[in-house]
Structure formats: structure tokens, C-alpha cells
Amino acid sequence: MTVVAGPPARITLVGRIDDSAGLGPIIATLPPGPVVIDTAGVTFVNSIGMRDWIRFLRALREPTHDHGIPTLENVADVLMTQMNLLAEVRGTLRIASFHAQYVCNTCGREDIPVIDAIAHAAQLADLIAPPSPCPECRSAMELADFPERYLSIFRP
Amino acid sequence: MQPQATSREKLVVAHPDRKAQRALQRLVGATLCPVEVVADLDALKRSVDATTIVVIDGALALSQAALHELPAQAWIAVPGEGSQAMDGGMVDQLLVAGWQHIVAHPMPILAEELLATVQKLIRADAFGLEKYVAWGAEVRSYVLADARERDTAVAALARDVVSVGLPERVGSLVSVIADELIANALYAAPVDAKGARFRSAEPRDAARPLAAHEGVTVRWATDARYLAIEVRDRWGTLAPATISGRLASSAKLATADAGMGLPLAYACCNQFVINVAPRAMTEVIALLDVRYKPTELGRSASFHTFVGTAP
Numbered sequence: 045m046t047v048v049a050g051p052p053a054r055i056t057l058v059g060r061i062d063d064s065a066g067l068g069p070i071i072a073t074l075p076p077g078p079v080v081i082d083t084a085g086v087t088f089v090n091s092i093g094m095r096d097w098i099r100f101l102r103a104l105r106e107p108t109h110d111h112g113i114p115t116l117e118n119v120a121d122v123l124m125t126q127m128n129l130l131a132e133v134r135g136t137l138r139i140a141s142f143h144a145q146y147v148c149n150t151c152g153r154e155d156i157p158v159i160d161a162i163a164h165a166a167q168l169a170d171l172i173a174p175p176s177p178c179p180e181c182r183s184a185m186e187l188a189d190f191p192e193r194y195l196s197i198f199r200p
Numbered sequence: 201m202q203p204q205a206t207s208r209e210k211l212v213v214a215h216p217d218r219k220a221q222r223a224l225q226r227l228v229g230a231t232l233c234p235v236e237v238v239a240d241l242d243a244l245k246r247s248v249d250a251t252t253i254v255v256i257d258g259a260l261a262l263s264q265a266a267l268h269e270l271p272a273q274a275w276i277a278v279p280g281e282g283s284q285a286m287d288g289g290m291v292d293q294l295l296v297a298g299w300q301h302i303v304a305h306p307m308p309i310l311a312e313e314l315l316a317t318v319q320k321l322i323r324a325d326a327f328g329l330e331k332y333v334a335w336g337a338e339v340r341s342y343v344l345a346d347a348r349e350r351d352t353a354v355a356a357l358a359r360d361v362v363s364v365g366l367p368e369r370v371g372s373l374v375s376v377i378a379d380e381l382i383a384n385a386l387y388a389a390p391v392d393a394k395g396a397r398f399r400s401a402e403p404r405d406a407a408r409p410l411a412a413h414e415g416v417t418v419r420w421a422t423d424a425r426y427l428a429i430e431v432r433d434r435w436g437t438l439a440p441a442t443i444s445g446r447l448a449s450s451a452k453l454a455t456a457d458a459g460m461g462l463p464l465a466y467a468c469c470n471q472f473v474i475n476v477a478p479r480a481m482t483e484v485i486a487l488l489d490v491r492y493k494p495t496e497l498g499r500s501a502s503f504h505t506f507v508g509t510a511p
């Protein structure tokens with residue numbers, strides 16, 4: 045995990061968010077002002093880690109910390125999957141970009157491209173996954189999950 | 201030549217559609233038990249007794265959601281029409297109503313899942329992932345000797361799964377499922393003489409040698425149709441009747457502060473099976489269908505609970 049003071053302050057998380065992640069103490073190291081969190085390197089999240097992550101996001105939003113709504117960049121697929129399960133997450137953070145499981149119906153390749161959530165905000169709000177080209181055969185890949193399950197976090 | 205004796209269980213198929221009736225009758229008829237077919241709830245109620253295994257259309261089941269409380273050996277809700285998965289909202293409503301057998305997926309998964317479920321009930325033989333994978337599939341197992349071996353077991357399992365050619369996506373799901381099921385076996389399952397879950401507040405990263413009665417076994421197998429992950433503990437304290445409502449996505453996880461382990465494992469798989477021998481063994485089997493794209497399957501996972509005798 046690295047923290048760059050900013051502004052905006054940038055937190056980069058890598059590896060596992062699990063029982064031993066201990067995200068809470070990061071907040072004390074942050075200067076006031078907006079926060080951007082990059083989780084592209086997160087490889088695993090379990091239920092205890094998810095609880096820690098949600099409490100961390102909640103604490104960032106507390107007025108006393110003066111960070112406002114956190115912005116997430118390059119959200120890891122494992123985090124997207126689990127955050128979409130939690131009703132309380134919707135509307136409480138800003139996602140600038142995220143990784144999503146895509147599959148190519150032509151050659152069968154599975155990939156995890158980064159989706160620009162700002163450029164595709166209108167589509168995502170309608171639960172439409174933006175197209176992504178297959179790195180192998182260049183055909184259009186499609187989201188490998190139900191949009192209403194994987195993209196519900198973008199629902200207004 | 202005398203035919204081999206068959207079981208005395210009675211199967212009742214309740215479905216309003218004649219074509220679906222025929223398909224389901226043929227399917228559960230493979231058990232060689234007598235199968236009665238009915239089209240509505242009145243006829244169903246007249247047919248059911250404590251020995252009956254009922255296979256019922258999901259919509260018909262929901263029209264009287266407490267139906268499953270009537271005496272029967274088991275009530276199994278199935279998708280309404282053969283080629284369509286059960287709607288996710290319907291699965292949720294059945295879970296909330298306390299249904300213990302919900303088949304969410306269409307044919308051909310419906311056939312495989314329903315036959316395995318019915319035979320487990322008829323034979324009173326609940327335990328073991330072998331019932332879900334083809335005979336030739338090799339089963340690999342890990343026995344945890346210490347609570348700290350959870351991470352090692354999960355990592356080994358994920359590595360093994362990917363090494364047989366399954367995609368990283370499946371390896372990632374397997375990691376989450378195995379981690380949650382093992383954590384449940386290590387920290388939620390143990391109860392003391394007063395029924396208190398005395399390990400629940402224990403630090404999850406602390407070493408703790410596991411005595412024989414605290415042993416946790418993880419097994420997995422794949423036959424290129426399913427990947428099955430099985431986690432067993434020797435406590436048998438999971439209460440199946442209380443689990444289903446916690447898995448429903450509508451009830452789910454309004455907040456991350458609620459217990460998320462089993463709902464998360466359920467959300468990551470396509471079929472979630474809980475086998476319990478009270479005070480002796482709990483076995484949770486999570487099945488991932490690796491044949492189809494996730495969007496070709498039911499949006500919600502199937503769910504089954506069985507209460508039986510430990511092997």
C-alpha cells in the first residue's frame with residue numbers, strides 16, 4: 045500500500061484485503077481534501093476484508109475527515125464483484141474506472157479490460173456494458189456477467 | 201428373473217404445463233420410483249404425505265410460499281419452463297420463504313441437479329461431492345492441521361484449479377468460496393456445551409492446532425462440467441432452516457456489518473449445497489458450472505440443504 049499526499053491524496057492498494065488488511069489506520073496519514081484510491085493490484089477480498097474496506101470508505105466520508113466522496117480508479121474485478129453485493133455502497137463513492145470480466149464469443153478468450161466509467165457514465169447508469177475489443181481476434185467482447193449484477197453499483 | 205426391488209418413496213410432479221410435466225416425469229422417473237403428475241395446488245395437496253418428494257414449478261410454489269411447510273420428505277422448486285432459468289427475484293422470494301431446495305438453472309443442468317437431489321433424498325445419502333461430478337474425475341483433498349493453514353489451503357486450491365486449464369476468473373471465485381467456507385468451519389461452527397460459538401471472536405490470523413474433532417477437510421474435483429469445492433467440519437452445528445433467508449440478495453448485505461461469509465460464497469457459485477449431520481458433521485459443497493458463460497446460467501445459484509447421517 046502506498047499513499048501520496050497530493051492533492052488529491054492517492055492511495056494505491058495491492059495484494060489481499062483480508063482479515064489482516066487493517067485499512068483504518070491509513071486515514072490518519074491522509075491530508076485533508078479529496079482522495080483517490082487505486083485498487084488495480086488487489087487480488088483477493090474476503091468477507092472480513094470487505095467489511096474493513098466498507099468501514100474504511102465510510103470513515104473517509106465522515107465530515108470530520110474532510111475528504112468528501114472518495115474516487116476509485118482501476119477498481120479490481122474482485123472488489124467490483126463484492127461491492128455490487130452491498131446495497132449500502134451504491135451512491136456513496138465515485139468510480140472513475142474499473143476492471144470487468146469480459147468474454148469473446150468468437151475465440152473464447154476471457155479478459156479483464158479497464159472500463160472508463162466517466163466516459164461511459166450514461167451507458168453504465170442504464171446497466172449497459174461498453175464494448176471492448178478482444179485482444180486476440182479483435183471481435184467485440186461482451187461482459188461475462190449479468191449487467192444487473194455487475195453494474196448495479198452505477199444505478200442512479 | 202425378478203426385477204431388483206425399488207424404493208418406496210413417492211414422487212409428485214406439480215406443474216401447470218403439460219410439456220414440462222412430461223419432461224420432469226421422465227427425469228425423476230429415472231429413479232424408478234412411482235411418479236404422480238398433478239397440475240394444480242389442490243391436486244398436489246391431496247397427493248402429498250410425509251414420504252413424498254415434491255417437484256414443483258417455481259411460480260406455483262410461490263403462489264403459496266408456505267407450501268413447503270406441509271409434511272413431505274422434501275419440496276423442490278424448479279424453473280417454470282425447461283429452457284429458461286428461474287428468475288433471480290423468484291429465487292430470492294423462495295429463499296426468504298424458507299424453501300430448502302431451489303433449482304435455479306434450466307436444462308440440461310436442471311436434469312443433472314434434480315436427479316442428484318432426488319437420489320440423495322431417496323437413498324438418505326447426503327454427503328460427498330462425488331454425487332455431482334462424473335465418475336472419472338479425480339478428487340483432491342487437503343486436511344488442515346492448524347487454523348493458520350487456511351491461506352495456504354486456499355492458495356493451493358486456486359493454483360490447482362487454474363493449472364487444470366480453468367480460467368483465472370474461476371480461480372478467483374474458488375479462492376473466495378474456499379476462504380469463506382473454511383473460515384466458517386474454523387470460527388463459526390465450533391460450539392461449547394451451552395451452544396455458544398466460542399471461536400467466533402478469535403483472531404483470524406492466530407495459530408491454533410486443530411484436534412481431531414476440530415479437523416477441517418477441503419476437497420475439490422472437476423469434470424469439465426462442474427468444479428465442486430467441498431468443505432467439512434466435525435461440528436454439525438449449521439442450522440439449514442435459518443440459512444436460506446440470509447442468502448437472498450434482497451435481504452443481502454444491506455450493510456457489510458452483517459455476517460457476509462456464507463452469502464458471499466453463495467453469490468460466487470452456481471449451486472450451493474449444505475449437508476448436515478447434527479452434532480457430527482457439516483459439509484458445504486459449492487458448484488461452479490464451467491461449461492457455460494455466467495450469463496447462460498441462472499442469475500442466482502441453486503440452493504439445497506440435506507439433513508442426514510455422517511459417513
